[in-house]
Amino acid sequence: MGGVIGVLGGAFDPPHNGHLALAETAREQLRLTTVLFVPTGSPPHKPDRPLTPDLHREAMVALAIAGRQGFLLSRADLDRPGPHYTADLLALLQRAWPGSELYFLMGGDSLAQFLSWRDPQRILALARLAVLRRPGWQADLEELQRALPAMRERLVWLEGPTLDLSASEIRRRVREGEPITGLVPPAVADYIYRHGLYAG
Numbered sequence: 689m690g691g692v693i694g695v696l697g698g699a700f701d702p703p704h705n706g707h708l709a710l711a712e713t714a715r716e717q718l719r720l721t722t723v724l725f726v727p728t729g730s731p732p733h734k735p736d737r738p739l740t741p742d743l744h745r746e747a748m749v750a751l752a753i754a755g756r757q758g759f760l761l762s763r764a765d766l767d768r769p770g771p772h773y774t775a776d777l778l779a780l781l782q783r784a785w786p787g788s789e790l791y792f793l794m795g796g797d798s799l800a801q802f803l804s805w806r807d808p809q810r811i812l813a814l815a816r817l818a819v820l821r822r823p824g825w826q827a828d829l830e831e832l833q834r835a836l837p838a839m840r841e842r843l844v845w846l847e848g849p850t851l852d853l854s855a856s857e858i859r860r861r862v863r864e865g866e867p868i869t870g871l872v873p874p875a876v877a878d879y880i881y882r883h884g885l886y887a888g
Contacts, residue, residue: 706853713848
């Protein structure tokens with residue numbers, strides 16, 4: 689099968705223009721054949737907030753990426769039992785896309801917390817990290833390279849717009865009746881309002 693594949697995992701609750709900018713930047717700079725958008729099952733690091741049901745998050749991702757070349761929705765994480773760890777997901781995707789080179793796409797905020805993830809060494813063995821800087825977040829690269837020597841060869845910085853967008857801010861704006869124009873694709877905004885998501 690082969691190819692160079694970007695993996696963008698997340699709750700996508702909701703998917704927003706920051707996710708699309710990261711995916712587009714990675715697709716262009718790394719010459720990715722495919723970017724997989726992988727909505728997570730229940731992420732272990734967010735036990736305090738129940739996620740919007742899978743069917744809504746999956747539908748919003750499908751709307752967000754509709755018509756965008758090389759962007760695909762993957763149910764790989766939704767279809768497997770938890771707990772949902774990135775290393776296990778990447779192993780699953782490597783089996784599903786044999787011969788492919790994987791890049792795990794993330795923002796600088798995720799890189800800053802990477803050592804707290806389950807089995808970061810295994811993640812680096814399965815995929816390169818492609819990171820887009822995010823305002824206000826600065827990873828300690830020396831500490832990361834000390835703990836994970838492979839980080840030197842497995843980390844790629846993406847050069848692109850650093851959109852300071854967060855799903856939690858979008859949910860807050862919907863809850864408080866503020867506009868979300870320009871923060872999410874129009875079709876996603878329509879879906880949110882049509883289904884009454886984040887209103888309560």
